[in-house]
Amino acid sequence: MSRLSGAMKLAKLRELMESVAVGGLKAKGIQAVIVNTEDAHQSEYLREADERRKFISGFKGSLGTAVITANQALLWTDGRYFAQALSELDPPEAWILMKEGVIGTPTQAEWLAKNLPPKSTVGADPSLLSYNVWLTLHTTLTTAGHSLLALQENLVDQVWGDERPSIPKNKIVPQTLRYTGKKAGEKVELCREAMVKNGATVLVITALDEVAYLLNLRGSDIAYNPVFFAYVIITLQDLHFFVDKSRLTPEAERQLRDEGVNPKFHSYEEMRPFVKQLASTLTENDKVWINNEANCALHAEFGDVRKHTAITPVCLMKSVKNEVEIAGLKHAHIKDAVALVKYFAWLEDQIKNKVLVTEISGATQLEKFRQKEEGYVGLSFNTISSMGAHGAIIHYAPSPESDIPITDESFYLCDSGAQFYDGTTDVTRTLHFGIPTDYERECFTRVFKGQYALSTAIFPVLLKGNYLDTLARKSLWDVGLNYLHGTGHGIGAYLNVHEMPIHISWRPYPNDPGLQAGNFISNEPGYYEDGKFGIRLENIELVVKVNTRYQRENQEFLTFETVTLVPIQTNILDMSLLTQDEIEYLNRYHEKCWNILSPLLQGEDNTQALAWLRRETQPISKDCIS
Missing domain, CATH: 3.40.350.10 (Creatinase/prolidase N-terminal domain)
Known part of the structure; x- marks a missing residue:
């Protein structure tokens, strides 16, 4: 600075x-x-x-x-x-x-x-x-x-x-078939099929996560995101890779060849001059596929060449996970849930015993629990560990200047995620270690009701997430409350925690292609009062096909399968606001959490976490006293 x-x-x-x-x-x-x-x-x-x-x-x-x-x-x-x-x-x-x-x-x-x-x-x-x-x-x-x-x-x-800080020169490493489920060469050929279908002879890939996904490579140039600085241009004959080649490990270069990709390497800085020269060779029969989200300078270098500006085939491919990626992301969320259960059990015990834990020391402890899980690479974003009024700062990041103790006097909001080799995670839980007010209970319950409504939605294939957003807000809107952020974002397979192009938001996203089976998307309604508290509950959902009562030809319907497995605190719910369907949904969810996580929390070292998980997954009913 x-x-x-x-x-x-x-x-x-x-x-x-x-x-x-x-x-x-x-x-x-x-x-x-x-x-x-x-x-x-x-x-x-x-x-x-x-x-x-x-x-x-x-x-x-x-x-x-x-x-x-x-x-x-x-x-x-x-x-x-x-x-x-x-x-x-x-x-x-x-x-x-x-x-x-x-x-x-x-x-x-x-x-x-x-x-x-x-x-x-x-x-x-x-x-x-x-x-x-x-x-x-x-x-x-x-x-x-x-x-x-x-x-x-x-x-x-x-x-x-x-x-100005220096530019990183970190190594670029392979992401193996064990995790990707598809060779880079296959992805390139799918791109060429899409190019032919759309009459394009050149495809320009500029988004860093698209480059990493396409070539089955990963880097560390940007904190929390396993990407590296590079461009790719695909023609019907060649693949041009604009990158500092010296940064590729021998294993990365070998995997490219083994997966059927033999790039023509160029330095990263050559991209714009190359584009300008390429444009001069194109004819009126050529068409360049370059997304309108690519930077204006690159568009300008192509001059008057005909363009196809839809989102790239790589972006669409990346969004729809294959069977290997789906299994990996589910496994990553199981490991993440183990770490979070250990953390929340530990944190509650520390608070109960009057041991000082601050927002920063809490986040540090959570990361230690994550580090013990197989395939952990790092965090997927800076942990939002926020106590009381700090929870109202939606993307709050504790600093030494702002760090305060986590106590039982208000809500504690923890939004965190990890990068594992087999997937990226993102989960938010809001807890109260004391006794919330009736109003705080109501707000928390209405946030849960919104998450439930979205999670159980059944909708037609390719419906844009914008049309689902109201489901997550209705319970809050009913009493004049709202939140000023989107409800859902895509998530990567050991890539960016916020992944284009799918969204669930009050904002329309023109490039959103609509939801389809294999998408992973967050479900995260919230409510915030400046200077008082913040509440958010976030699960990651897998979009899956669903059989409806009435089957019609050429009409496919979808729903969500929750892959996050962290209990939602039930003793702060206002039971009078919950329907029987919502109660049964939460009981089924908690039974799933228990059945999957409890075998992974055996042994003396996990006694505290297992006891916490058992208590937090107990079934609830209308007879429960809030």
Whole structure:
């Protein structure tokens, strides 16, 4: 992190904005600059060297866009991060928080169009903005009489200077057939079949998890994500691999050959020049398949070549897990559940015996339990270990400055996950080690009711998750409560914890192809009160086929199978709000947790965890006293 203060960073950035040449007129400068979160691959999580928005604003969340003008600095982010942003923006008096998803909040393009002086120029790095985002900005600004300029140099990098973190050069290793279930060569041929079907002669793969999945390779360039920096271009004859070849282990190179892939290697930096040269050789009969989520700079290098801009076949392939990946993900969630049961049993005992456990020391202990499980690689994201009011900060990450004890006085929210060689996990449980208020019980129960409603839904194949979102919210909406984040995201097979393209959200996602058997997706409703508490329950669900009462030709229906196996605390439920179906569902779920986990928690070392699991999976009924 730079030694410059937040105010000094903004001042230096504004100096650079004034010196940008526009149309050959150096004196004109630019009137605004956009600093978004993504890297050149539109990644959600970033390596330190790409955390430009964090550097310039101080805000550490995984989603947000900063807009800086001559006299204002604004940050857009969504409801997961409102409280966090207000506490992190630096200096706080210099920044305005723009709350995405709140009625009346304009988009960045709308705000710029309305608030800039006439005929202003807005600068942005085209390699860091997707073509979709760039096009929307360009259209809105042009309509308002402004212009959008593709910056030749990134201004934030210039402010950062020598203090910018170095680029990692970590090894790239093979992910074997034991875990992938399909050879890389087979995946490449499936891509070519899709290319022929769509009339494309070139396919461009830019998303890092798509590259890793396609080639059955893994890396560690970005914390928590087993990916590496590379591009792939597939033609009907060749596969071009843009990567620092020296980083591939001998085993990785050998596996590529053994799985039927013989890449033509290029350095990572050659991608844009290669694309420009390739475009010059293409004819009117050629068509390039490049997703509109790929960065604008790459789109621009292809010029006027015909394009197919749908999501890539790799993205779709990756989302629908094969039998080997399904078995692996289920196994990973069993191991993860063992670790979490040990942790919650240990934590409850520590609190009961007045032993100090803080948010950080608790998260550290949880990681120790995970490390004991076979095939553990690391965390899938920074553990959200949040006590009381911190739980209302939806993506809270405890720091030495914010760390507080975990007590029995309020809710404790723990959202955590792991990377195992056979799968990625993500689970949230909210517990209360004391006596919650009646209102807190009601909120917790309504969150559970939403999770139940979604988990038991039956729906047609290829239904977009957007249409299911209301099920998870209805119980909260009935009493005027809500949450400001999505309800579900895809999850990778030892890949990214948030995996495109499927979602369950109040937001429509145009690239969502609809749910189908083999998808894994989270189910995570919640409720949050700033300054008081946060509640979230998150399970990972496998989408499976279901037999309905009435069978019709060409009509396939789906439902969910829960693969997370961590008990939900029942003694804080308001039983009067539960239906008999909900009670029976929870009893069946807890019976499954017990039957699968208890054989794995035998021996003296697991006495505490086994006793906790037994108690937490006891059946409940309407006769239970809340």
